[in-house]
Amino acid sequence: MTTAKNPILPQLPDDIIHQILRLLPTKSAVRMRCVSKQFEDLWSINLDEGDPLDKDDDNPHQHTEFINFSETSLDSRKNDKHVDKFRLRMLRYSPKDSAIISRYLRFAFKRNVMVLDLSLRSKPGLAYYNMSSAFLERNYITTLNLECVRMNLGNHGIKLPLLRTMSFKSVEVDSQDSLTRLVSSCPNMENLSLNFKYATHEKFCLSLETLLGLKYITTLHLENMKIKSDTDDRRVLYTNDGRERHLPLKTMSLKTVHLKLCTFHDLISRCPSVEYLSLSSCSFPRRSSIQFSCSSLKTLEVTDCNAQQFNVEATNLESFTLVSEIPLLGSEIGQLTRTALHDCKNLKHVNIRSEHLHDIVLGGCRDCVEATIDTPNLRYFNFIGNLKTTISMEAPNLLEAKITLLCGRQFPTLVDFLKIFGHSKKILLHVDDAEVDFVFPESFRKSVSCPPLPSLKHLVVYRKEKLKERDSDLQNSMLWMAPCAELKIKNK
16 A cells, blocks of 8 residues: 555656656656646746836846846657647847747747746836737647737637636737637637726626636626627527527626626626625716626625615625725716615625715624725615624714614623724614513613713604503603603604
8 A cells, every 4th residue: 555655656757757758658657747746836937027126226247147047947758749828928038039039939839838928027118029820720738828919800710619717917908809709719718807998998898698608617707898789689698499598607806997887786696606795996877876696605795896785685695794985976976875685584794984985784683794984975774684793894974874683682791892882973763672672670770880872862763562551661761861852762
């Protein structure tokens, strides 16, 4: 039996293993790689120029040394017949390196590279490396990561049937049509990340129909783009037998993306498995109200989007983050004024920071939620949830808090919870003594040094009709809790 102390494969030096692999047929070499991780890295080439470029570093010798090192490394691998992964990362690329880069890529393509990772950063103002369309004929590529390059695809045929991961960052493409053809030519795409640099400074557009053609996609990240529908014919959103076309997305991130509300709703409604959604600096039509329901969603992050209202129903949502710090520039910018989470039974973490938010609804919170809310201009807060919820709130201008507690009979916890809203001008309290008891015993009141809501001006208590006979006890408790408040007790 093989053990770590007595391995079948000896720990040979890398140069010896290289010689062995060169003599083996392809199938045998692949089997050797599967048997031992010791061989895996020997199928990879990693050329990395190093740390991020220092703005004050004009020394060309470092780049020259890197080029010399790369030449030596590739020369030592010239007899290799196979390269699985080829990674080249430059920080000081200049157009004079173009011929060298092309030679490196020919080296990789000749050896049937499957994972190509190319990043050619340069100083601002320098032209990008113009990448040949030859890689489009490499049907065995499974991963394509490109950064700071230019592609002229023209009318070249595109066939990437095995491609599963495509990541473009600050990439220039010759036309909108080239982008559509490129994405559409990858039927087995699972991970797609696009951040384009367009020569005319217009945003590239990816159609909803193109996305719906990616039957296996699980991760989508789009940045600095547009999403739209190519046609008003909604039949394209359905299969030939009348079923809705769905995307198996688990993770979706949209940053600085422009899209219409109807397109956004169509996209979300066709992602029944999405668990993580991030919207950052996305642009919607003026004065938009975003409303959607997604039972699979677990994490939702919204940052500086220009919609005025954001309303979500998400049964399985666990974490919600909202940051809105867009400066007030007038009526042309839609400031977020209201956000509402409904039926969030599994919600555990809430983080809201917004300068202009006026109205917050946290509904159906049956779990123990930890919430941090920093909203200097908040006017209305509506909470429906568990007494054990922990809320840290900075809302000095709060006018009204509506509180409906779903469970809890611990008087100290109840008092501490109500103190959170002591700076509010008015509190609407919903009482149901089958679950929550607001009649504080006299012994408990004597044990508390000061009332929970000493400066509250208005308190409205809603209770069921059947509890009317307890109004006297309830009134005494409420006046102890808020001695300066105008008290009203009403039927629910």
